[in-house]
Amino acid sequence: xxxxNYASREINCKIVYxxxxxxxxxxxxxxxxxxTANESKGKMISLATESERTLFFDFxxxxxxxxxxxxxxxxxxxxxGQVFYDASRKLILKGVDGIVxxxxxxxxxxxxxxxSLENLKENLEEQGYDxxxxxxxxxxxxxxxxxxxxxxxxxxFLNPTKVPEFKACAMSGVGVFETLKAIAKLxxxxxxxxxx
Amino acid sequence: MLNTQTTxxxxxxxxxxxxxVIDNLLDASNAKSIYLVDKxxxxxxxxxxxAEIDATSLASLTxxxxxxxxxxxxxxxxxxxxxxxxxxxxDNIHISxxxxxxxxxxxxxxxxxxxxxxxxxxxxxxALTVIFDEISxxxxxxxxxxxxxxxxxxxxxxxxxxxxx
Numbered sequence: 001x002x003x004x005n006y007a008s009r010e011i012n013c014k015i016v017y018x019x020x021x022x023x024x025x026x027x028x029x030x031x032x033x034x035x036t037a038n039e040s041k042g043k044m045i046s047l048a049t050e051s052e053r054t055l056f057f058d059f060x061x062x063x064x065x066x067x068x069x070x071x072x073x074x075x076x077x078x079x080x081g082q083v084f085y086d087a088s089r090k091l092i093l094k095g096v097d098g099i100v101x102x103x104x105x106x107x108x109x110x111x112x113x114x115x116s117l118e119n120l121k122e123n124l125e126e127q128g129y130d131x132x133x134x135x136x137x138x139x140x141x142x143x144x145x146x147x148x149x150x151x152x153x154x155x156x157f158l159n160p161t162k163v164p165e166f167k168a169c170a171m172s173g174v175g176v177f178e179t180l181k182a183i184a185k186l187x188x189x190x191x192x193x194x195x196x
Numbered sequence: 197m198l199n200t201q202t203t204x205x206x207x208x209x210x211x212x213x214x215x216x217v218i219d220n221l222l223d224a225s226n227a228k229s230i231y232l233v234d235k236x237x238x239x240x241x242x243x244x245x246x247a248e249i250d251a252t253s254l255a256s257l258t259x260x261x262x263x264x265x266x267x268x269x270x271x272x273x274x275x276x277x278x279x280x281x282x283x284x285x286x287d288n289i290h291i292s293x294x295x296x297x298x299x300x301x302x303x304x305x306x307x308x309x310x311x312x313x314x315x316x317x318x319x320x321x322x323a324l325t326v327i328f329d330e331i332s333x334x335x336x337x338x339x340x341x342x343x344x345x346x347x348x349x350x351x352x353x354x355x356x357x358x359x360x361x
Contacts, residue, residue: 007211091263095236
């Protein structure tokens with residue numbers, strides 16, 4: 001749910017990075033954080049375990065600039081990817097405006113990707129959302145690794161409706177901003193639709 | 197309650213009313229600072245000594261906290277836990293849910309007390325509930341015509357591309 005504040009002339013939108021454990025959701029946010037000018041970003045918060053696995057969420061507020069005199073802010077969240085943190089994932093999806101599904105392109109993680117995507121659909125449905133009717137993009141991460149699933153296979157299983165998709169290597173930053181830009185654009189266009 | 201898929205719009209008039217209530221609460225409770233946050237982690241208004249705290253982080257962590265506590269409440273068969281209190285060495289945080297929809301955060305030190313804060317928060321909550329009920333009613337009444345005031349109705353692809361240049 002986006003939030004328009006006429007008093008401070010601000011608009012805030014919430015984007016959630018979803019995907020299986022260790023697919024690189026937090027790495028995406030870390031790269032965005034590193035490469036964003038200080039005046040455009042807030043503090044990045046990571047609620048993680050001692051071994052740096054996300055426990056509850058990561059949070060990064062970004063100020064992108066002004067649209068029609070309104071400061072446009074995006075709040076980026078990640079969910080904990082591990083299967084048993086489902087209760088936390090549901091909480092973080094509340095009020096979401098756009099979803100980035102980060103897939104792990106390694107062959108042996110295909111099942112985990114499919115399971116996570118199914119879990120995303122279910123959790124959204126519980127809140128009355130339809131994944132395919134909301135701003136949604138897919139990122140095929142870890143493209144630098146050797147044991148990749150063929151792209152056709154990733155597309156067939158993870159992107160049957162052909163939403164915008166991006167190959168990425170979040171560690172080195174390839175595809176990270178392309179993904180963010182695409183979802184931000186879809187969210188703003190959705191706002192425009194809602195405004196009509 | 198508000199439909200989660202709609203846009204939450206707040207106009208100057210309402211922000212002014214909200215600000216008045218929390219300003220009064222700040223005085224009456226002798227608190228250091230007060231924040232009003234929506235359940236999705238968006239900051240609505242704040243007052244008092246707010247410069248030293250990162251308000252955006254406070255808002256998202258408060259919402260996360262309320263969401264997690266709400267999950268716990270449901271597990272044991274409660275609707276929600278309306279009040280939380282965290283005691284620190286110097287500063288304390290009192291968090292309460294107003295009108296099932298927004299979160300009132302009061303930060304105070306030894307110049308106030310938990311009893312005083314609870315008492316004043318209760319009164320302020322009632323005033324805030326009236327304001328947010330009005331906002332809900334307004335949203336319902338306006339429905340699809342809400343877009344008339346939406347600054348994004350006329351947005352172009354160029355506007356969006358410019359954000360990333």
